[in-house]
Amino acid sequence: MKLRFLPLLLLPLFSNAQSNVDSLFIKKMSDEIMTNGKAYDLLYELTKKIGGRLAGSPQAQNAVIWGKKSLEAMSPDKVFLQPCKVPNWKRGGNDFVAITGVNGEARMQPLAAFALGNSLGSNGLIEAEVVAVASFEELEKRKEEVKGKIVYFHSVFDPTKIQTFKAYGESGAFRRSGASRAAKYGAVAVLIHSLSTAPDNEPHTGVMVYDEAYPKIPAVALGPNDAQLLYALAKKGTIKTQVQTYGFFLPDADDNNVIAEIRGSEFPDQYITLGGHLDSWDVNEGAHDDGAGIVQTMEVLRVMKALNYKPKRTIRFVLFANEENAARGGKEYANQAKINMENHIFVIESDEGGFTPRSIGITASPAQFAKFQTWTPLLKPYGSEITFGGGGTDIAPMAGINKESILAGLIPDSQRYFDLHHAKTDVFENVNKRELHLGAVNMAAIIYLIDKYGVK
Amino acid sequence: MKLRFLPLLLLPLFSNAQSNVDSLFIKKMSDEIMTNGKAYDLLYELTKKIGGRLAGSPQAQNAVIWGKKSLEAMSPDKVFLQPCKVPNWKRGGNDFVAITGVNGEARMQPLAAFALGNSLGSNGLIEAEVVAVASFEELEKRKEEVKGKIVYFHSVFDPTKIQTFKAYGESGAFRRSGASRAAKYGAVAVLIHSLSTAPDNEPHTGVMVYDEAYPKIPAVALGPNDAQLLYALAKKGTIKTQVQTYGFFLPDADDNNVIAEIRGSEFPDQYITLGGHLDSWDVNEGAHDDGAGIVQTMEVLRVMKALNYKPKRTIRFVLFANEENAARGGKEYANQAKINMENHIFVIESDEGGFTPRSIGITASPAQFAKFQTWTPLLKPYGSEITFGGGGTDIAPMAGINKESILAGLIPDSQRYFDLHHAKTDVFENVNKRELHLGAVNMAAIIYLIDKYGVK
CATH class of the missing domain: 3.50.30.30 (Glucose Oxidase; domain 1)
Known part of the structure; x- marks a missing residue:
């Protein structure tokens, strides 16, 4: 073999080796989540011990306390509340x-x-x-x-x-x-x-x-x-x-985004955010909408700590306040990001239910998207691919917050969502443990890939 | 433009036009099924009016009568029973x-x-x-x-x-x-x-x-x-x-495969079979296993009649007897196919539950499979792709029945199946209407494509 061909041959070999490292680590996360995942148990607590949690309700306040405590128990670098005023509608x-x-x-x-x-x-x-x-x-x-x-x-x-x-x-x-x-x-x-x-x-x-x-x-x-x-x-x-x-309104109430953070080891000023919303309607337990997104977000933190994963970039795990009737939590998160001139490179939300995942939808430039699409083979074993277009109500205010910011959403199968969305049937019993945890696997995988390779 | 390039340019154009005809017809079937589909209502009848139907039970006999009557009401060219002996186990x-x-x-x-x-x-x-x-x-x-x-x-x-x-x-x-x-x-x-x-x-x-x-x-x-x-x-x-x-056995009982047929207009001697199994365990309603496969099979017949589709090849809609504890129905179907020297080109079963479809799994030669894979873009809008490897217990005896025979299976999402498979929770209430009907859409699509293009 002529030596001058070696570099050309090594390039794909290296790339395959990289991809193999990634696929092994993603499998490690998946195995940990599917075996020891706590998302389902946490969802039980949120839905059965707290229940419906419309902004302004006592349950919404309890959910903030629960969220903070639960995140702290997972030992991220810090957990903090981000206060915001929310409408206080009563049925x-x-x-x-x-x-x-x-x-x-x-x-x-x-x-x-x-x-x-x-x-x-x-x-x-x-x-x-x-x-x-x-x-x-x-x-x-x-x-x-x-x-x-x-x-x-x-x-x-x-x-x-x-x-x-x-x-x-x-x-x-x-x-x-x-x-x-x-x-x-x-x-x-x-x-x-x-x-x-x-x-x-x-x-x-x-x-x-x-x-x-x-x-x-x-x-x-x-x-x-x-x-x-x-x-x-x-x-x-x-x-x-x-x-x-x-129906009537009381004066705006005090609420909070609940935020956990792991500081990046290499690029601490680059932020990756994942989240869901902590509030729900008053008529149900908000199990799929959006208890699922909340506990999946927490599960990504848990698995990173369990596997001792040290991110290169700073990762924020956000339980947003008040998505349902004013999205004030999401607005305040973007507002604070602007005030603090934070460099947010990737923001993803899970707010389409805890159903079996089908794709990670990403809104990005054609060049960026082409890069993300090469990750589809890494996600496919867990039910997902990379598709174009994704976001969420809470993270919409983050669009264009800086030139690199990319919005994304976990896209689960949508056949059952509107059977129970905002109805009294959106309860814990209608969430499937494996489907919920598999969503967390896909969230963890995309966060890992973004953290490792960035968005450029 | 030089004329000699025209044929090269026309080829993909023709192919796109064909694909467009197919995509429009598949959408027509999908719209009809998602709007007027009867699979869910038929499943209600099978699960709630008949119930669990283990081979040898009175309910299994009722299911045969119901299946025959329901298929006849859809006016295929013929409906017939194919008798077989089945084990008669009692709890x-x-x-x-x-x-x-x-x-x-x-x-x-x-x-x-x-x-x-x-x-x-x-x-x-x-x-x-x-x-x-x-x-x-x-x-x-x-x-x-x-x-x-x-x-x-x-x-x-x-x-x-x-x-x-x-x-x-x-x-x-x-x-x-x-x-x-x-x-x-x-x-x-x-x-x-x-x-x-x-x-x-x-x-x-x-x-x-x-x-x-x-x-x-x-x-x-x-x-x-x-x-x-x-x-x-x-x-x-x-x-x-x-x-x-x-547990004990009574002497073998009489049972039947229930078969509807639409005769092919062009190649009546080429058979395409789709089916599920009519029997279930005694402890539940057999809603996913395999009521879903039964009513999806019926729905494919219904939509073909509703849209006045005249297949080129002969299509058999089979409700197999006794899959659960001996698969005698499937064996008898293959046995009769051999005796009658029928040329079966494609056999597909739905027996993995009425969940949201993920793929059509096909066991075929590499060349045939490559052809089938080109259909993935036609199935993708309905949640499926073509993947390698598929079949089912009832149709396994059809493998190699002649040199063209290809086995396939509808592969739905598998996260929830073993939550309720063979447990008393496999009941109508745990089947989702849209997921069930979407499975029928994908079955109808693959049958249409096989009928139109054959397997070579």
């Missing part, structure tokens, strides 16, 4: 919706219902005829009919969207802005079909936003079966419904 | 295992237990000391201790295996052959740790086989928590247990 009572008349005939048929988060109470019982529309276009066409009526938006999911987040994005518009769009034409309340994929009757709450230009009318999500019934009846005749809700 | 009573002594001190601590399928009853109460071993190697080393004792095999799953079927393959040896391996040295009964990934105490049954050379001793699977407890106690001291089981 205020048992939301009530009933069909009370069908074609002039009296009825009393209560419907499964949750007021939407941030919506204001009805201030007594409202009773009115229903105008049922399937789209904002139909609302515009029929705007003359709306005055004094209750508008029902038939905001069903498009079942043909295999990526359920796409369907959520579409139907979600009715939940977010339906109330003000209808109030503009004089509606007295709005009802929506829950943003759900489940073949059941559970109502799903979630955040809405009022347009300050119009009256702040009640906004309520109905259980899917009841919503289908109401829509079918309203298409055929004159339907009357009663609505009573109790 | 015979409520299996009983208890710890009755710890280091000479009396106790009465019943353990969650199911006798293994095909195991024979204890013929009264057996009480003996426990010899707990973690491997067959340990059994061989300690064989002198075994005479007159109850052997416990600590057949835990290896949690680090991300593909859970690999762990099942390993631990499964204890369930299948543990009894005779221990009886060889004089053991009076065997207990195993259930082949389970769940953090719970549900016992999991499943088939075992006696070696005719040794006494046919009782064989029982314990709930995971109880098995862990027993193992921990037995490592530290002297444990006594009682075992009572009641």
